[in-house]
Amino acid sequence: MNKLPLIIKREYLAKVRNKSFVIMTFLSPILMVGMIVLIAYLTKINDNEKHVICILNESDYFSNVFLNTGSTSYVDFKNISLRQAKDSTASMGYYGLLYIPSGTNLEMVSANSYLFTKEVPSTLVLEKLEAIFEERLRQERLSEMGVSAAEFASIDESFDINTATFAGQQNIKGINEIKAVIGGGFGYLIMMFIIIYGGFVMRSVIEEKTSRIIEVIISSVKPFQLMLGKIIGTSLAGITQFAIWIVSAGVLLLIAFSILNIDLDALNGSGTASVPGVGSHMAPPVPMGDQTLQIYAQELFQIPWLMLISFFLVYFLLGYLIYSSIYAAIGAAVDNETDTQQFIFPIILPLMLAIYVGFFSVFSNPHGPIAVGFSLFPLTSPIVMLMRLPSGIGTGGVPIWELVTSILLLIITFIGIVWLAAKIYRVGILMYGKRPTYRELFKWLKY
Amino acid sequence: MNHILVTKEVTKHYGKHTALNKVSLEIPKNSIYGLLGPNGAGKTTLIRIINQITFPDDGEVIFDGESLKQKHIAHIGYLPEERGLYKSMKVGEQALYLAQLKGMTKAEAKKRLKFWFERLEIGDWWNKKIQELSKGMAQKIQFIVTVLHRPKLLIFDEPFSGFDPINANIIKDEILQLKEQGTSIIFSTHRMESVEELCEYIALIHQSEKILDGRLSDIKKAYKNNVFKIGLETRNADILLKELADKFEIASSTYDGGEGQLDLTIKLPSSDSKNILSYLSTKGNINNFVETIPSANDIFIKTIQNKGSRE
Numbered sequence: 001m002n003k004l005p006l007i008i009k010r011e012y013l014a015k016v017r018n019k020s021f022v023i024m025t026f027l028s029p030i031l032m033v034g035m036i037v038l039i040a041y042l043t044k045i046n047d048n049e050k051h052v053i054c055i056l057n058e059s060d061y062f063s064n065v066f067l068n069t070g071s072t073s074y075v076d077f078k079n080i081s082l083r084q085a086k087d088s089t090a091s092m093g094y095y096g097l098l099y100i101p102s103g104t105n106l107e108m109v110s111a112n113s114y115l116f117t118k119e120v121p122s123t124l125v126l127e128k129l130e131a132i133f134e135e136r137l138r139q140e141r142l143s144e145m146g147v148s149a150a151e152f153a154s155i156d157e158s159f160d161i162n163t164a165t166f167a168g169q170q171n172i173k174g175i176n177e178i179k180a181v182i183g184g185g186f187g188y189l190i191m192m193f194i195i196i197y198g199g200f201v202m203r204s205v206i207e208e209k210t211s212r213i214i215e216v217i218i219s220s221v222k223p224f225q226l227m228l229g230k231i232i233g234t235s236l237a238g239i240t241q242f243a244i245w246i247v248s249a250g251v252l253l254l255i256a257f258s259i260l261n262i263d264l265d266a267l268n269g270s271g272t273a274s275v276p277g278v279g280s281h282m283a284p285p286v287p288m289g290d291q292t293l294q295i296y297a298q299e300l301f302q303i304p305w306l307m308l309i310s311f312f313l314v315y316f317l318l319g320y321l322i323y324s325s326i327y328a329a330i331g332a333a334v335d336n337e338t339d340t341q342q343f344i345f346p347i348i349l350p351l352m353l354a355i356y357v358g359f360f361s362v363f364s365n366p367h368g369p370i371a372v373g374f375s376l377f378p379l380t381s382p383i384v385m386l387m388r389l390p391s392g393i394g395t396g397g398v399p400i401w402e403l404v405t406s407i408l409l410l411i412i413t414f415i416g417i418v419w420l421a422a423k424i425y426r427v428g429i430l431m432y433g434k435r436p437t438y439r440e441l442f443k444w445l446k447y
Numbered sequence: 448m449n450h451i452l453v454t455k456e457v458t459k460h461y462g463k464h465t466a467l468n469k470v471s472l473e474i475p476k477n478s479i480y481g482l483l484g485p486n487g488a489g490k491t492t493l494i495r496i497i498n499q500i501t502f503p504d505d506g507e508v509i510f511d512g513e514s515l516k517q518k519h520i521a522h523i524g525y526l527p528e529e530r531g532l533y534k535s536m537k538v539g540e541q542a543l544y545l546a547q548l549k550g551m552t553k554a555e556a557k558k559r560l561k562f563w564f565e566r567l568e569i570g571d572w573w574n575k576k577i578q579e580l581s582k583g584m585a586q587k588i589q590f591i592v593t594v595l596h597r598p599k600l601l602i603f604d605e606p607f608s609g610f611d612p613i614n615a616n617i618i619k620d621e622i623l624q625l626k627e628q629g630t631s632i633i634f635s636t637h638r639m640e641s642v643e644e645l646c647e648y649i650a651l652i653h654q655s656e657k658i659l660d661g662r663l664s665d666i667k668k669a670y671k672n673n674v675f676k677i678g679l680e681t682r683n684a685d686i687l688l689k690e691l692a693d694k695f696e697i698a699s700s701t702y703d704g705g706e707g708q709l710d711l712t713i714k715l716p717s718s719d720s721k722n723i724l725s726y727l728s729t730k731g732n733i734n735n736f737v738e739t740i741p742s743a744n745d746i747f748i749k750t751i752q753n754k755g756s757r758e
Contacts, residue, residue, distance in 0.1 A: 003547075003548055006544065006547050006548060007548075010544055014533070014535070014536065018535070207533075207534075208533075211531040211532065211533060211534050212527075212529045212530055212531030213530070213531045213532050213533055215500070215525075215527040215529055215530065216525070216527060216530055216531070216532075216545065216589075216592070217545075217548065218500050219498040219499075219500060219520070219523070219525040219527070220520060220545070220548035220549050221548055222517075223500075430495075430500070432529070443462055446462065
């Protein structure tokens, strides 16, 4: 009779029934959503803060440029001294006083203008005011050169170069980043999964050692069966937890945003609000015409999701099995969790490396030599290759030979590592007492 | 086939260390077989080989007439010295799991568990977690789990450690009962009095080698050295002692003049005690005459010391 399903079932139930696991499963999405909502809420409050700025304008240059907006409004002082203006601004509790002296030319007036505030002014306010001055100065110089504002607007052009692959596949700017982010998301998911649930596997092995049940169990099943059952059972529990997280976090987010009526755009749009009342050529920073949006959507649909998800599963499975069997071997080698540190660091290292290399090198150059190297190396390939894959396979994407080599190397490593880990596991689970050194682990391989 | 288990020149190395060196044992069916030896002698390695936890580098193990295979696991029950249970698992669930790992069906395991729980009077523990039980209570569960699948061969490694005397007795009776029902039992221990009490056969393992094995009573016979303890009522002990000293080797003697009681330990040239008995009967009233049989403990110590002095 095959005992593997029995072991998997026990490991799964032991994990799923564990109190802290249950608490984490249901608390994490609440905390996560709570945090997102809090950030969104705070951003909203911040946006809604109203600044009232008094203006004492003694010059002729700045009339009708300070227009009230949602977050800033202006109060004009007329025919009072600077001292009076300061005092009254302070006594009325307004945010600050902008003093524009009289002068013969705009440069001088601008250079001698002052913003008086009670505290150090916020950069947001400064940016707004500075933009107004800059715009005014620009217009002045244009008119000196004999160019009207309308003429300048007609020659001001923002430009995006069109790109295409040799095969003729049309690209749009930014899509590469989006693809990389999608791939990076998958890679990051794998890393998180390995670190969290690999650790669970390790602790579960240590628990069997410290409770001394291990010898009872392996007189009934082969150590390899136990190790495999443990890894599979724990990962099933992990997948359950992940699924609950994703679903409940999604639902909670929807509920939270609909109740609090927070516009999701507020999260993204807050930093890029355009300065109103300025010349028409000051277009919003991101030109997002309907047409571009459509192309983006089209491109997102064109990302080969089916391919991506199938390769995600392949890399996820192999990568996770490799790492979790190393975790199991570590658990078997030590007597308690505090002894695991020296062994865990070398495992985390390639994972971290993969993520950093991915974000710094693969994003900007998905098919450069570093990206290729790390997507072939088996301990980093599950993460790095997934960051490269959204750009497709074959022409313009990941060459087929690289993909095949990467997976082959991964499979060979998988077999090798599981074999080694099983050996260390088999010996380690029956060793008590002292903390093993790497040399001893090497000796165990020969037992 | 009279043997449940035969090992033929089983050898096991751990790196440079030899854990077992050509150990051959024959364990008869339906008997209690004591596996003795100092710490680190190789007993645990041998037991682990029988349980297929580790595998011999050389030699063969025959279980019930067949070469030892994975399927035999269902016919062996093993109570390791380093034992324990999942602390946060419920008693019943855990017992069911371990029984199923031994190849029992869930229904059968449940039935047998009920029987054992009633027998050891622990029926209401089913839904308790192991961490809520005392050590002795957990040991009872452990014992049940070991014997539940009615193995042909039971291996107990220090089975009484962790039990109070009352429960140790209960377990001892259960072990004897299992033997009555036809189970063969390997019994590994340092506690010589329980060897004396339970084992028909013993094997002594020392420094990775078997140095002695056989039926306990035969071994004892081989190890006795014709020493007799004698108690005698006499008034002229001095003369008697002189006469005896000429003929025999007197190991010790005490004389209580008030009571006229002479106690002697004498080593005879052979096990024939008729001559001295008839001789002594003319000298006084014999109230004690016993041949000293070496205890398992004596044999254990003596064999190991001999082994050491020979090297």
